[in-house]
Amino acid sequence: MGMTMTQKIFARHCGRQEVQAGDLVYGALDLVMGSDVTAPIAIHEMEKYGLKRVFDPNKIVLVMDHFAPNKDIRSAQNCALARQFAQQMGISHFYDGGRMGIEHALLPEQGFVAPGELIIGADSHTCTYGALGAFSTGVGSTDMAAGMYAGKNWFKVPAAILVNLTGRFSEYVGGKDLILSLIGMIGVDGARYKSIEFTGEAIAGIPMDDRFTICNMAIEAGAKNAIFPVDQNTLDYLSGRVSRPFVPVEADTDASYVCTIDINLSQLRPVLAAPFLPSNVKPVEHFRGLRVDQVVIGCCTNGRISDLRMAARILKGRKISEHVRCVIIPATQEIYLQAIAEGLLELFIQAGATVSMPTCGPCNGGHVGVLSDHERCVSTTNRNFVGRMGARDSEIYLASPAVAAACAVAGTVVSPEEV
Ligand code: SF4
Numbered sequence: 001m002g003m004t005m006t007q008k009i010f011a012r013h014c015g016r017q018e019v020q021a022g023d024l025v026y027g028a029l030d031l032v033m034g035s036d037v038t039a040p041i042a043i044h045e046m047e048k049y050g051l052k053r054v055f056d057p058n059k060i061v062l063v064m065d066h067f068a069p070n071k072d073i074r075s076a077q078n079c080a081l082a083r084q085f086a087q088q089m090g091i092s093h094f095y096d097g098g099r100m101g102i103e104h105a106l107l108p109e110q111g112f113v114a115p116g117e118l119i120i121g122a123d124s125h126t127c128t129y130g131a132l133g134a135f136s137t138g139v140g141s142t143d144m145a146a147g148m149y150a151g152k153n154w155f156k157v158p159a160a161i162l163v164n165l166t167g168r169f170s171e172y173v174g175g176k177d178l179i180l181s182l183i184g185m186i187g188v189d190g191a192r193y194k195s196i197e198f199t200g201e202a203i204a205g206i207p208m209d210d211r212f213t214i215c216n217m218a219i220e221a222g223a224k225n226a227i228f229p230v231d232q233n234t235l236d237y238l239s240g241r242v243s244r245p246f247v248p249v250e251a252d253t254d255a256s257y258v259c260t261i262d263i264n265l266s267q268l269r270p271v272l273a274a275p276f277l278p279s280n281v282k283p284v285e286h287f288r289g290l291r292v293d294q295v296v297i298g299c300c301t302n303g304r305i306s307d308l309r310m311a312a313r314i315l316k317g318r319k320i321s322e323h324v325r326c327v328i329i330p331a332t333q334e335i336y337l338q339a340i341a342e343g344l345l346e347l348f349i350q351a352g353a354t355v356s357m358p359t360c361g362p363c364n365g366g367h368v369g370v371l372s373d374h375e376r377c378v379s380t381t382n383r384n385f386v387g388r389m390g391a392r393d394s395e396i397y398l399a400s401p402a403v404a405a406a407c408a409v410a411g412t413v414v415s416p417e418e419v
Contacts, residue, residue: 101332175210298329
């Protein structure tokens with residue numbers, strides 16, 4: 001029986017010729033990732049069970065990004081614990097202030113992800129790395145602890161949904177509009193514990209940054225993972241980043257899928273996801289004229305250089321509305337430097353934006369732009385749950401960088417073509 005891309009990766013990592021959806025497998029891990037929020041819990045779990053070593057210090061990455069640079073004493077203590085653990089265990093891939101970035105932008109950028117690999121991270125948006133043809137998924141801190149110790153984790157092999165992509169993105173339409181539209185179609189549980197596997201003629205025209213955005217939000221449809229086939233775009237991205245050998249996987253022609261969803265990129269429009277679910281998706285026009293208090297452009301979903309370039313395209317020569325606070329957050333130090341080199345940060349500041357250091361910041365209501373009562377934010381982040389960015393009755397509308405930048409200029413919800 002044929003296998004999907006994800007099933008092939010599992011078969012390879014548990015030493016079997018074949019696996020099927022529903023099989024329980026004990027898979028060897030290529031990488032384990034944790035953050036300043038989740039790693040301390042995993043460290044305490046290891047201490048609780050007397051586990052005094054890790055399986056391979058070179059296959060563990062710890063990223064201080066959620067509340068770093070530390071916003072309070074508690075976050076400083078968490079980072080200090082993770083720092084001490086990294087030193088004790090010989091974990092050199094420890095990303096602290098000055099080296100850090102948001103984990104899901106940082107790991108691919110720094111060459112920690114290669115096609116065909118099996119990766120877990122104690123963060124739900126670890127599914128981002130499927131853009132590079134890897135299996136990656138979010139786990140809890142207890143699984144992270146077990147993974148750090150044993151180098152293996154238990155998995156139930158997921159069934160798959162095939163998403164067939166045709167056509168081309170129109171101007172101001174991109175990966176964020178695609179994944180929001182898909183979540184709008186199938187709902188926040190539409191892919192529950194399934195793999196979303198992309199195929200189709202359109203993939204060659206989808207830039208890597210868009211593929212990261214798309215895979216990043218697969219969890220918002222309940223998916224176990226999302227994965228793109230490896231093509232020349234993927235290999236170009238990996239060139240100069242990954243030097244170890246890797247073997248991409250391809251789905252078998254007779255692989256089995258729960259269903260196939262066809263999406264023509266040419267028919268997609270700029271969209272917004274209204275509070276309080278990422279599936280509340282409608283065209284921008286539906287919300288046209290809603291007053292906006294804050295705009296956030298950044299996060300592991302849309303803080304990459306092409307996102308900043310798109311925001312700059314809209315903001316160039318314009319001013320952000322006087323009643324809008326616009327926070328722009330390059331996702332990593334490398335992206336930050338690239339944005340400086342291209343003059344983007346100067347452009348943002350001249351437009352009236354606040355430019356932050358790389359951090360998760362306001363995405364989870366941490367810092368650098370927490371919302372007050374009744375405030376409304378248009379954000380390129382990935383979740384618009386109740387209280388996600390601050391006060392319980394604040395509102396988040398999820399959008400692409402193009403839409404977010406346009407709203408920052410107008411001070412109300414508008415489509416990018418209108419500014
Ligand atoms: Fe999580 Fe937001 Fe940080 Fe991404 S940017 S890892 S969604 S808190």
